[in-house]
Amino acid sequence: MENEHTQKLSRREFLKLIGAAASGLLMAAATANPSFASSGEELPPEEHWAMLYDATKCSGCRECEVACKSYNKLSEEDVDDLSGNTFTLIKLYQSEDGSQKSFRKFQCMHCVEPACAASCPVSALHKIENGPVIYDSYKCIGCRYCMQACAFGAPRYDWSLAYPLIRKCEMCYHRENGPACAEICPKQALMFGKRGDLIEIAKARIAVNAGKYFEDRVYGEFEGGGTSILILSAVPFEAIGLPALDPKPLPDRTRWALNIVPAIFFGVGGAMAAVYRSSKKSDKEAEEKKA
Incomplete structure (x- = not known):
């Protein structure tokens, strides 16, 4: 009894x-406050940290992948998509007739107004004052709304850990010399700097290379309210896996979830x-x- x-x-x-x-x-x-958390005064978007990726300069050497794994202490794995142990990934696009080829770097796009942060009920994902979108594992409740909200599929769940966490690129925000991937790129396909400056550099390249870049525009300048990863490409953006987005900020599309x-x-x-x-x-x- x-x-x-x-x-x-x-x-x-x-x-x-x-x-x-x-x-x-x-x-x-x-x-929880769904607005962007900041440890100081938030800078205007043109002052945010950013990276410009010029796919026409990328040789596919994958040195950026190696540098990312080394700095973030990520284990080696053979994958064809982002994961909890792969924050940046180079893929090759080739058209069916073989007439078009292009490499593309996949990673978190560090949106000016990130949908992942807006959809997080406890602000585990938040944008710091100089631009990078970072993650606080101590706040995370594992709801994974961020994974559903992200238009780029960047946040990933790391099931290999005893206590699974969301993992993604944080733009090496605590690294003195900026992102490891940008610093090591031998072809300067990756450039790190202020968002406004990089947009001007991208537009200057377009101006002196008539017809080289798709639609003579910079992906991420306006798409989804703007991103801090800016992309130049000779082939259609959608062909290399970039979603077609209007200038409407991404959180406006996912606010229903919150x-x-x-x-x-x-x-x-x-x-x-x-x-x-x-x-x-x-x-x-x-x-x-x-x-």
Whole structure:
């Protein structure tokens, strides 16, 4: 009898703990500030850290991949997509008839108004004052809304860890010489600097190379409200995996997700409370039958 009573108490305590956890999540969702966090005065977009990737200069050497893994202490893996252990990846595009070829560097685009940060109910992803979008694992609750919100598929879940985390490029924001990938690029296909300056450099290249670059435009200047990874390409942007986006900021497209978060947590709390009440009723009925 003592053992049976202990098991009932254990189950009750378990349900209480779940209910408390759901309530805690609800409070986090209600009090979190979805706006961009900053440790200082936020700089205007033209002053943000940025990188210009000129696909016409890229040789596909993948030195950027090696530098990224080395600096971020990421394990080696043979993958064809971004992952929890691959923050930057070079892919080769080739048209069906073989007439067009181009390399493309995949990574977080560090949007001027990041949808991942806007969709995070606890601000685990946030944009710091000089531009990079970074991640705070201590705040993360594992909802993965950021993965759904990102138009570029940058945030990835690292299932190899005992406690899975979101992983992605953070533009080496704590590195003195800027991003490791940009510093090592032997062809200067990658350039690091202020966003406004890099846009001017990109436009200057377009001006002196008539017909070389697709539509004579810089991808990321306006797309999705603007990005801090700017791209020049000789082939259509969509062909190398870049989504066609109008200038509307990306958070405006995903704000609905953040709006339903409190409702979800209320639902979880209500469901757990119902389970607890049902369990309590069953225990009482069982005790009455024994009596």
